[in-house]
Amino acid sequence: MVGLAVVIPFIFPADFPISTTPEAQMVFDSVEALPDSSIVMLVFDYYPSTIAECEPMARTALHHFWRKDCRVITLSNIPLGGPSMAENVTREIAPEYDKQYGIDYVNLGYKANYVAVLAGMGNSIESIFPTDNSGTPLSEIPLMDSVVNYEQVSFIFEVADNATADYWVSIVNAQYGVPIACGVTAVSAPKYYAFVASGQFVGLLGGMKGAAEYEQLVGKRGKAVVGMGAQSLVHLLIISLVLIGNIGYFVTGKARKGMSR
């Protein structure tokens, strides 16, 4: 039944209006408020397992940044796939905005132990990432000429499916004051409402719905918006199953009580 509920909306697509939560609007507004050509960080802190939820966020953020002509530094604290996904997504979208590697964007890749990486970049990015992902020294990359540490970074967009987002808050935002917006999987989204309320995150995208909201705000309809039909149908199915299960529980419970009398 779940399988069918996912497949049917792809065969018979129907558009439903997607409302925007204030948290997603905050993400959009924060990026919009950036001065053109700002230096921003886009962090691919997710595994391929959650690509369906996280990649639409990363892609849309990249469109949004490049529409504003921002210079983008990508990196990843995820050893399994992070740097490859950052490389593939940026290189795929760059031609659309005529962006050149090394000038408009750079992929720093991965370094082990994210606590040390995040804390170390506060002093010097080059000491933690002596080269970019493919081994070119940072000193030979024009974009990195003007970037020493977080002081030159105007904004960080963290896309995560794990607890690395906590450390971006506790180390980078708290100690260096860089504004951070976060796109996380639905599983971890409820936790991060606390960081939005305290102002430690300037916005939050939660799961595929959050990604769909952001896609709609940026005006770049992608896989998240398309997936909302299937998402709706499966949710309604599960809610129906829960209701049926509870009705059955009360009916059989009353029957059992009646029999025991």
Place this chain on the structure above:
Amino acid sequence: MRTTVPVIVAFLSGIILVVSFFFQETSFIGGLSQELKVWLTIVGGFTLLLGVVSITRVNFSGVVRRRPGWGYKILTLISIFAMAIPSILPTSWSPLFGRNAGSIYDWLFVNLDSPMMATMFATLAFYIASAAYRAFRARSAESTILLITATVVMLWRVPMGEALLNMLPGDIPSFLNTYVMGGANMAVQRGIIIGAALGAASMSLRIILGIERTYMGKG
């Protein structure tokens, strides 16, 4: 010797990092702490390799000793080497080597590893649907609160469900976002964050002071 040296190493490295927080990054202690962070990223890398060596040893010994499923273990070993060997060969020899786009490593990741990992986790959707049907029962006041919140949130987070909620009087979606997610849920998460962070900080202090030594294992 076996425990004293590690305790001293943990103390010195930890205390330098703590003290450096109160000094300029350009100071001697700031520079020293930065160097230790760089060292940590290097040692951290080796810990990942340790895991790979371990999985290779386990599978290799399973094949040599013909343990149950040894045929499958051969596949694991072949896959490890198919991914690893071309990736460590220099790109100057062939564009198929290394980690760049167009390499064997990248091709295997994009076409096999990444979609397989995504599929592995996608199967969980079926189990969570089944779990919701079987386990979600309004047996007590607490479970009823949980059931109602979960159901309403599930409804709210999808366009069709939100359209249904909008048919009811009052702005229910806005109420859910402000008072449930941003109110009660946020308060609980905040409590958990504060508790966990205090626990992590006290555990860190115990490690630096050498009181906590369980990470060393036995022997």
Place this chain on the structure above:
Amino acid sequence: MTGIEIFQTWLIAFFTLALFSFLYKDNPVYKIAEHIFAGLSAGYYVGLIWDTVIIQQLWTPMTVDGRWWLIVPGVMGFLMFTRFWKKITWVSRIPLAFVMGVTAGIFLISQLHGLVLPQMRDTMLPLWNTQGYGQLFLTIIIVVGVISTLIYFYFSKEHTGALGVTAKVGIWFIMISFGAHFGYTVMGRVSLLIGRVQFLIEDWIGSFT
């Protein structure tokens, strides 16, 4: 679609369906896919660490930039492998202690300065400075919710009397949060399935035409 793209699409579709076949029951095709997946994932680390750590952070800085002192973390890294020999396994405690020490040093400050203090500060909200009854209601929810949750997780004293009542309120708050978590978790898991179905319908079945 070029020939190689069609081959790639079919290959991904085969392994996707092979892994989904576990939903029916455990079978050899699933096992083959599972073991290949485990091997590729392990192999991925080798290429990554070889390049980003051993070459970029260790070998090049030592040989080109003359930062010879990096031999220390290099040796510590290799000492990790002493875990495989019982007699000298204790030596691996030294690099492990270094990892624990530095991480603890960063954590000790960042957890207090970056999490505890800001979260506590944002809970100490003024009741008299709120905008309307809605905001007042929200403030009360937050203050009561945080305190009762903290008390629920305080196990050093028996939950009786006022403490017991507060802990009970804490459970209700926790149930609301866990319910929201469950709703979101369902959403997350379904999204992952949607991702794979999107591939199968749009890319794989799309390649038939």
